[in-house]
Amino acid sequence: MINCPKCNASLQGDVLDTRRLTACPACGVVMQATVFPAMFREPQPLASRETLVLNGEASCFYHPKKKAVVPCAACGRFVCALCDVELDDQHLCPSCLEKGKRKRKFKNLEDHRTLYDSIALSLAIVPMLFIFPTIITAPMVIFIVFRYWKAPTSILPRNKIRFVLAFMIAGLQITGWTFSIFL
Amino acid sequence: MTGNPERYKRLSGKKKRFLGFGYDQLWLGSDHLLLLDSKYYEEDYKRFYFKDIQSLLVRKTDFGKIQNIFLGLIGGFFILIAVATDGGASIFFWVMSGLFFFVLLINTLRGPTCETILQTAVQTEKLLPLDRINNAQKTIIFLRPLIKKFQGILEVEAPKVDTSG
Numbered sequence: 001m002i003n004c005p006k007c008n009a010s011l012q013g014d015v016l017d018t019r020r021l022t023a024c025p026a027c028g029v030v031m032q033a034t035v036f037p038a039m040f041r042e043p044q045p046l047a048s049r050e051t052l053v054l055n056g057e058a059s060c061f062y063h064p065k066k067k068a069v070v071p072c073a074a075c076g077r078f079v080c081a082l083c084d085v086e087l088d089d090q091h092l093c094p095s096c097l098e099k100g101k102r103k104r105k106f107k108n109l110e111d112h113r114t115l116y117d118s119i120a121l122s123l124a125i126v127p128m129l130f131i132f133p134t135i136i137t138a139p140m141v142i143f144i145v146f147r148y149w150k151a152p153t154s155i156l157p158r159n160k161i162r163f164v165l166a167f168m169i170a171g172l173q174i175t176g177w178t179f180s181i182f183l
Numbered sequence: 184m185t186g187n188p189e190r191y192k193r194l195s196g197k198k199k200r201f202l203g204f205g206y207d208q209l210w211l212g213s214d215h216l217l218l219l220d221s222k223y224y225e226e227d228y229k230r231f232y233f234k235d236i237q238s239l240l241v242r243k244t245d246f247g248k249i250q251n252i253f254l255g256l257i258g259g260f261f262i263l264i265a266v267a268t269d270g271g272a273s274i275f276f277w278v279m280s281g282l283f284f285f286v287l288l289i290n291t292l293r294g295p296t297c298e299t300i301l302q303t304a305v306q307t308e309k310l311l312p313l314d315r316i317n318n319a320q321k322t323i324i325f326l327r328p329l330i331k332k333f334q335g336i337l338e339v340e341a342p343k344v345d346t347s348g
Contacts, residue, residue: 002238005298005300019324021241030242030243031240031242032241033238034238034241035237036236036237036238036334037331038234038237038304038334039237107188108189108230110228111228112227112228113225115223115224118223122223155189155226156191156210156217156226157191
């Protein structure tokens, strides 16, 4: 079901999947709706509950009364249909999924990254406006560069230039302060 | 357990936020779209898998026209001040008005503004980077065969939806 984004009227077939702008029949807003087969896909039925058969069949590690359908690819525990999580063509149990997400083993589950290189570069540049804070921030920048050099940055294409620039700027600041204090 | 690292291709420019702190951008993965929400020191990602995308809606908005009216008014105001003054101040205000009209020209050339909405079974998400009709339509033309590859070919005529009641 597609509704007009302005008036929420349900859109009819002759407005859907056009390759040009058309007007909503209800409110007249100019729009283009592109529809894909997933719109008309029937929802898949939920996995049925399987009870444990009392003749030695394996049970789910997390639900002892449910029949196991697949072993976890990571830890080998048997899991039922409800516990089974399919990811990257592997079947995982909830525990291994959570552990893998925490350890960043599943790239497709990552939804957040901290950009330490941008932090280092900003910390190197911004205090220069006020000059004196650089005596404190320059060593901090050097620490951040070394501490987080190998830490994962963005999942998008990105090089280390920000770290390099931050290191060079902080190095110059420290050199400048050293000369000004001791000379 | 780890898969091959995903390689992303840029699909849109950066849509900067109001006051310029942070931006949104759209990237293309092997089997999904990635919506980047960057705050310069950290990034958040949302993935929309092609097999789950039900529709892409582009709705024309008047935001571009409002921007043009605003820019035109400010430019006109500076012209009035430039005419009323002389010397260096007049030149300054002529330059300022020229800048505003230049931005107005760029805004006009970029085409009408729009709102692009991606719909799946469980969410409706605005794709902020696709804020111009030209770009939105080009992107949809590019994505259409990719999404169809993951979902199958769409029927020529979509079923009519009853709007009664």
